[in-house]
Amino acid sequence: MTIELDTPASTSNRRVTAFHAIPSPAQLQAELPLPDRLAARVAADRDAIADVLAGRDDRLLVVVGPCSVHDPEAALDYARRLKPIADQLADKLLVVMRVYFEKPRTTVGWKGLINDPGMDETYDVPRGLRTARRLLLDVLEIGLPVGCEFLEPTSPQYIADTVAWGAIGARTTESQVHRQLASGLSMPIGFKNATDGNVQVAIDGVRAADARHVFFGTDDHGGAAVVETVGNDNCHIILRGGRGGPNWDAGSVREAVTALGRAGLTPRLMIDASHANSGKNHEQQAEVAREIAAMIASRDTDEAVRQGISGIMLESFLEAGAQEPGPGPLVYGQSVTDKCMDFATTAAVLHTLAVAVREG
Ligand SMILES: O=C[C@H](O)[C@H](O)COP(=O)(O)O
Numbered sequence: 001m002t003i004e005l006d007t008p009a010s011t012s013n014r015r016v017t018a019f020h021a022i023p024s025p026a027q028l029q030a031e032l033p034l035p036d037r038l039a040a041r042v043a044a045d046r047d048a049i050a051d052v053l054a055g056r057d058d059r060l061l062v063v064v065g066p067c068s069v070h071d072p073e074a075a076l077d078y079a080r081r082l083k084p085i086a087d088q089l090a091d092k093l094l095v096v097m098r099v100y101f102e103k104p105r106t107t108v109g110w111k112g113l114i115n116d117p118g119m120d121e122t123y124d125v126p127r128g129l130r131t132a133r134r135l136l137l138d139v140l141e142i143g144l145p146v147g148c149e150f151l152e153p154t155s156p157q158y159i160a161d162t163v164a165w166g167a168i169g170a171r172t173t174e175s176q177v178h179r180q181l182a183s184g185l186s187m188p189i190g191f192k193n194a195t196d197g198n199v200q201v202a203i204d205g206v207r208a209a210d211a212r213h214v215f216f217g218t219d220d221h222g223g224a225a226v227v228e229t230v231g232n233d234n235c236h237i238i239l240r241g242g243r244g245g246p247n248w249d250a251g252s253v254r255e256a257v258t259a260l261g262r263a264g265l266t267p268r269l270m271i272d273a274s275h276a277n278s279g280k281n282h283e284q285q286a287e288v289a290r291e292i293a294a295m296i297a298s299r300d301t302d303e304a305v306r307q308g309i310s311g312i313m314l315e316s317f318l319e320a321g322a323q324e325p326g327p328g329p330l331v332y333g334q335s336v337t338d339k340c341m342d343f344a345t346t347a348a349v350l351h352t353l354a355v356a357v358r359e360g
């Protein structure tokens with residue numbers, strides 16, 4: 001049902017043109033249920049990720065996949081290629097596929113598959129939600145854990161039961177709404193440092209999400225509700241560089257783990273090799289990932305730094321680079337947001353990281 005508001009008669013909704021009803025989270029989950037055997041796997045994957053983040057498991061967490069999903073077929077193709085590599089390297093790497101449906105924009109731009117699945121400004125959100133949930137179930141069937149960024153405060157209720165790891169992005173890491181959201185999410189959550197490079201806001205985010213909160217939200221049936229959470233003690237920070245430059249180097253990692261320790265938090269973090277850590281250049285990203293591997297492998301690396309690196313994020317798809325989003329025609333398997341490494345480069349980087357963990 002759509003309520004059109006062409007001629008608002010009151011002081012309300014003067015800039016709102018319509019409300020479009022969408023299915024409730026409970027309705028979508030009933031339509032596309034998560035089978036018990038997959039739910040058990042999601043729960044086990046979340047525990048395994050928490051163990052890596054806490055240092056109880058000495059593998060490296062690797063969140064790898066496209067910057068954004070726009071073509072579910074290509075994402076599934078990617079998952080099928082990633083799965084055997086994840087299995088082969090599973091004694092050293094815990095591989096989670098990046099399956100990102102919500103894109104935070106610096107100003108304006110395509111906001112991801114849930115918001116506009118056709119990339120044609122028709123904003124068919126119900127179709128976006130269905131496509132996203134179907135794809136998450138399909139990737140779980142292939143046997144990979146999935147990682148998502150959570151951007152809209154209510155969208156997680158539609159998909160979060162399938163998700164093993166989540167992120168709060170650089171543009172929302174200081175937002176109370178997103179910290180409250182993280183406090184109630186059931187999986188480990190990474191907070192990015194801010195776009196200006198400020199790491200303290202991510203540390204503050206981890207501390208805020210660890211606490212219990214009471215805030216405005218919706219229940220699983222779409223009704224307005226006050227939500228109470230217990231807090232999420234499986235959060236961590238992600239270094240993604242900033243306007244001042246990259247922060248993947250040993251000095252920046254040392255500084256960040258020291259600050260984490262000062263805040264009474266586990267001195268371990270994830271490094272995003274993409275975004276401002278690579279100047280959004282996919283070739284540079286592969287180079288940064290290799291440098292991080294070298295840091296992990298080398299006995300000359302400060303112990304606090306080596307022990308501090310619990311995870312890495314990589315933006316990767318089937319083809320290298322990026323193209324403009326739109327209804328088509330598009331290059332199959334190429335990003336429509338940030339530039340990604342191609343699959344062959346990704347496979348080589350994953351092997352290099354596994355060797356580094358073995359040597360480190
Ligand atoms: O990860 C993707 C982008 O870096 C992020 O969404 C911001 O993109 P934009 O600066 O092109 O809007």
Ligand SMILES: C=C(OP(=O)(O)O)C(=O)O
Nearest residue numbers: 104169170171192240275
């Ligand atoms: C938007 C992203 O990153 P950041 O928040 O670091 O810009 C992302 O990882 O897709």
